[in-house]
Amino acid sequence: MAGRQPRGTHEIEALAERLERAQRLRQEMDPLTVEHADLTVDEAYAIQFALIMRQSRRGDPVVAMKAGLTSKAKQVAMGVDEPIYGQICESMILDDGETLATSELIHPRAEPEIAFILGADLRGPGVTPERVLAATREVAPAIEVIDSRYRNFRFTLPDVVADNASSARVILAARRSSPVGLDLRLMGMVFEKNGEVVETGAGAAVLDHPANAVAWLANKLAERGGFLSAGSFVMPGALSNAHPVAPGDEIRVTFDRLGAVALRCT
Ligand code: OOG
Ligand code: MG
Numbered sequence: 001m002a003g004r005q006p007r008g009t010h011e012i013e014a015l016a017e018r019l020e021r022a023q024r025l026r027q028e029m030d031p032l033t034v035e036h037a038d039l040t041v042d043e044a045y046a047i048q049f050a051l052i053m054r055q056s057r058r059g060d061p062v063v064a065m066k067a068g069l070t071s072k073a074k075q076v077a078m079g080v081d082e083p084i085y086g087q088i089c090e091s092m093i094l095d096d097g098e099t100l101a102t103s104e105l106i107h108p109r110a111e112p113e114i115a116f117i118l119g120a121d122l123r124g125p126g127v128t129p130e131r132v133l134a135a136t137r138e139v140a141p142a143i144e145v146i147d148s149r150y151r152n153f154r155f156t157l158p159d160v161v162a163d164n165a166s167s168a169r170v171i172l173a174a175r176r177s178s179p180v181g182l183d184l185r186l187m188g189m190v191f192e193k194n195g196e197v198v199e200t201g202a203g204a205a206v207l208d209h210p211a212n213a214v215a216w217l218a219n220k221l222a223e224r225g226g227f228l229s230a231g232s233f234v235m236p237g238a239l240s241n242a243h244p245v246a247p248g249d250e251i252r253v254t255f256d257r258l259g260a261v262a263l264r265c266t
Contacts, residue, residue, distance in 0.1 A: 007043050016050035022149040026106050031150045031159040044161035052087045064088035068165040070213040070237030071205040077241045080157050086165025096174040099264045105147040110245050111238035112191045112253040114210050115142035115172050120230050124222030129211035138176035141261040145169035173261035185209045188256040199240035210236040
């Protein structure tokens with residue numbers, strides 16, 4: 001970038017700490033770009049990695065990776081027109097049947113995803129959707145609960161990257177299915193909130209096929225020397241827009257053939 005040196009470790013750490021603090025205090029903050037209009041996407045990923053490093057040093061390791069903004073619906077809703085990725089730590093995982101304590105979050109929203117559980121490593125560059133499917137042991141209905149640390153859930157691309165792609169909670173259905181013989185592109189989805197259908201969709205909403213999002217993620221991670229590891233799972237991105245959740249709400253996401261996953265909120 002012309003005109004200035006990339007931000008140094010000290011500043012990257014300070015910005016990560018701000019995000020961490022907003023999360024801990026459940027207090028929304030101004031997007032980083034309000035003060036740092038020239039923040040680059042590269043610097044934003046450095047902030048994300050610093051944030052996650054702080055968490056893992058405290059005993060909360062990364063257990064999964066996610067892609068986000070991989071559907072047109074999400075890109076239009078959030079005003080960001082390219083995919084991003086984020087990291088899922090152990091503390092973010094809810095078991096099937098566990099309730100979501102909304103008081104732990106700022107302004108949570110739930111969104112429907114198809115989780116990929118990997119049986120083999122995926123190491124970019126050059127990962128294709130075919131290789132993704134060959135490496136996928138199982139798929140499962142999933143709900144991601146996102147919770148931007150930014151005021152009114154509004155941000156630019158570098159802001160949301162630094163904020164770990166708004167990651168907050170993830171729930172996978174206990175029931176898993178082999179992807180063999182399934183056409184995930186045509187996989188129908190019904191998203192209900194309190195018994196009312198609020199979104200419908202198909203797997204093709206996610207980059208034309210959710211395996212494309214997993215391939216994109218594997219190839220993108222390779223830029224920083226990362227990869228997707230066997231035994232972990234991947235969230236490829238929401239098929240539809242996310243919906244706010246509050247105490248008393250019940251979210252249910254049902255996929256053709258895969259079954260359903262539900263989340264009760266307190
Ligand atoms: C960013 C996270 C997007 C998805 O599945 O598209 C995401 C956001 O919407 O705040 O997780
Ligand atoms: Mg998501």
